[in-house]
């Protein structure tokens with residue numbers, strides 16, 4: 001490999017362009033402007049047809065290569081006359097000689113956008129069709145042109161056509177523009193390949209291997225990140241999953257970084273409950289401050305709100321069913337940032353419209369909690385990749401470890417509370433009664449603190465509702481991980497809980513079980529932990 005010592009000029013006025021695009025938006029205008037600037041245009045079959053129909057003079061790639069498009073377009077531009085034209089270092093004697101010997105002419109502008117692989121996946125096309133939408137010739141040309149950005153301007157999106165035409169009018173694209181477009185081009189092909197490898201991984205239900213690729217398409221420039229001094233953007237990965245990334249925003253202000261994170265947490269949580277029985281979750285800072293189920297969404301919301309009406313101010317509300325007018329009217333009584341639901345009735349949407357800043361998102365369905373997927377987070381210098389927590393505990397998974405077994409009503413609440421605890425930051429303690437949370441302790445460094453906070457939250461909620469008794473009296477309690485000592489369980493006893501659900505597995509399980517027995521509590525072990533950080 002030889003490193004060229006030739007320095008490319010700052011501005012390069014193009015003489016020859018190659019246009020080969022799947023998304024033909026803006027193509028004709030771009031080509032017309034290039035032609036007007038004296039640029040010869042090479043093009044491939046489908047693009048050629050549209051350009052000729054629009055009266056733009058073009059030369060077919062096949063007539064340059066002397067080779068027809070074959071195999072249904074699988075091979076059209078994969079030819080040395082194209083790749084040589086893209087990769088030649090102008091002014092490098094050996095490259096100039098090769099061009100002369102083989103009749104290769106330089107290509108100064110490459111305009112390519114790729115087969116719509118991501119869109120094909122998103123609409124759930126069959127595997128054969130999805131594979132056929134993996135573009136080969138396009139990325140090969142994009143990478144060649146981007147590598148040779150010293151001489152070639154590469155355009156991968158219609159949104160950049162204008163900048164290139166302006167640059168030509170000003171004397172030719174500058175080295176700075178060519179370099180920026182090259183960087184974008186490599187990001188495009190990397191994101192494209194990440195989508196392809198992600199699709200394969202899902203198809204094979206495979207764990208990530210030696211290499212791991214993530215990529216996405218810019219969905220939105222966000223005003224700022226978690227804090228105003230942080231910049232932020234939202235990218236869609238194309239994973240087909242109902243949720244905040246695929247939802248339609250019906251109304252309201254643009255979502256913020258924190259809104260998107262919290263809305264995701266809210267919708268993933270409420271999706272746990274399926275569509276059988278109305279369920280509502282209210283989220284603040286990615287933790288639920290109340291979750292309720294009921295005969296209607298209104299009842300479920302009222303129960304969720306009662307858990308912690310103070311924290312619900314400025315929260316995110318997720319519902320597992322079609323938002324109706326009754327629930328909407330109640331929700332808008334409290335200052336709420338975002339509402340997300342699979343659907344919304346016209347009456348509900350009209351009520352929400354009365355609060356113009358309130359965002360309403362409709363997803364079209366619930367996220368399937370059993371669908372495998374990956375959860376990715378960054379650490380300094382690395383990515384942590386794990387399978388999504390799709391573990392779910394049912395009644396058959398419970399092991400009764402105390403003298404008293406839970407009643408049927410307690411079992412229902414235990415399962416509900418444990419399902420909520422899965423979505424609460426660790427250490428998580430959740431009190432529940434009658435299909436609703438009554439106290440949630442989240443994100444504490446010690447489990448006993450979470451237990452105490454959850455009980456205190458329940459007291460606050462009772463006081464806010466003007467109730468004299470404790471909401472935790474007769475409630476059940478869930479712990480996302482085992483109680484390492486009996487003190488956490490003791491806090492639940494003191495709060496008046498009657499039954500406990502926890503993974504079990506502590507060295508001191510015997511002490512914890514003895515404490516439960518001494519207080520007459522029923523306790524079940526799940527054998528599954530739900531840490532969440």
Ligand SMILES: NC(=O)c1ncn([C@@H]2O[C@H](COP(=O)(O)O)[C@@H](O)[C@H]2O)c1NC=O
Nearest residue numbers: 022044046047074076077078115136137138
């Ligand atoms: N195989 C090839 O040589 C090849 N060269 C260009 N393409 C793609 O063909 C599309 C444009 O085709 P058309 O102009 O025929 O509509 C573009 O998305 C481009 O990325 C190719 N197709 C896919 O691999």
